[in-house]
Amino acid sequence: MTEQAPEPFEPVDEDWQTAVAIVAHPDDMEYGGAAAVARWTSQGKKVVYVMVTSGEAGIDSLDPAECGPLREAEQLASARVVGVDTVEFLGHPDGVVEYGLPLRRDIARVVRRHRPDIVITSNFRETYGGVFLNQADHIAVGRATLDGVRDAGNRWVFRELLAEGHEPWNGVRQIWAAASPDAKHAVDTTEHFDLGVASLEEHKAYLAGLGGAMAEPREFLEGFGRGAGSRLGTRFAVPFEVFPLS
Ligand SMILES: [Zn+2]
Numbered sequence: 606m607t608e609q610a611p612e613p614f615e616p617v618d619e620d621w622q623t624a625v626a627i628v629a630h631p632d633d634m635e636y637g638g639a640a641a642v643a644r645w646t647s648q649g650k651k652v653v654y655v656m657v658t659s660g661e662a663g664i665d666s667l668d669p670a671e672c673g674p675l676r677e678a679e680q681l682a683s684a685r686v687v688g689v690d691t692v693e694f695l696g697h698p699d700g701v702v703e704y705g706l707p708l709r710r711d712i713a714r715v716v717r718r719h720r721p722d723i724v725i726t727s728n729f730r731e732t733y734g735g736v737f738l739n740q741a742d743h744i745a746v747g748r749a750t751l752d753g754v755r756d757a758g759n760r761w762v763f764r765e766l767l768a769e770g771h772e773p774w775n776g777v778r779q780i781w782a783a784a785s786p787d788a789k790h791a792v793d794t795t796e797h798f799d800l801g802v803a804s805l806e807e808h809k810a811y812l813a814g815l816g817g818a819m820a821e822p823r824e825f826l827e828g829f830g831r832g833a834g835s836r837l838g839t840r841f842a843v844p845f846e847v848f849p850l851s
Contacts, residue, residue: 631680640794640801646688712753734786785846
């Protein structure tokens with residue numbers, strides 16, 4: 606029996622001006638997505654990062670009270686490398702993020718404040734394909750992002766946001782989940798690959814506390830980028846599952 610070659614990826618739509626990336630942890634954008642962000646900021650687009658947690662439970666040898674501020678600082682440095690100046694932290698607890706109304710409301714508030722064309726999140730499927738299990742916070746944040754974006758457009762959902770002065774925003778055209786095993790789209794990151802590596806390398810303390818393949822930024826990102834690139838017809842790429850809203 607011969608194995609079927611995977612379907613080729615379609616290029617993502619790049620006719621937009623503003624994107625907000627909403628992910629669970631510092632480092633989530635850097636494990637794949639940062640090179641794409643570097644490409645977009647080089648095109649003059651604006652990208653904002655929103656981290657649902659500060660990643661304070663991410664380093665085994667470091668108490669969360671010390672770890673949180675350190676990881677926030679590393680994320681700011683990492684974002685700067687790819688042209689992102691605005692990084693916000695929503696302060697949900699790392700490792701035990703709950704899908705629920707408080708998270709949906711916080712995401713709706715972010716979307717109303719920044720009024721993006723595109724919202725990016727990370728893979729929220731059960732796995733990364735095959736047997737590589739996803740992590741609970743990623744799943745909760747991705748699902749809450751799908752819902753919070755639509756809540757942002759409904760005046761009568763989370764009415765306290767109106768009282769805070771945040772008018773509804775219906776302008777999000779698509780939500781993109783990076784590195785989803787169900788991706789059918791991708792963006793060519795060949796020209797911005799090195800910036801993606803440099804961005805991940807800014808997570809110095811985090812990488813020092815990690816072992817295994819994920820602690821080697823260039824090697825990890827080469828493998829990831831080459832796999833997606835082979836389906837887009839480019840050297841490197843980042844895959845996205847695209848959810849159109851309008
Ligand atoms: Zn993560």
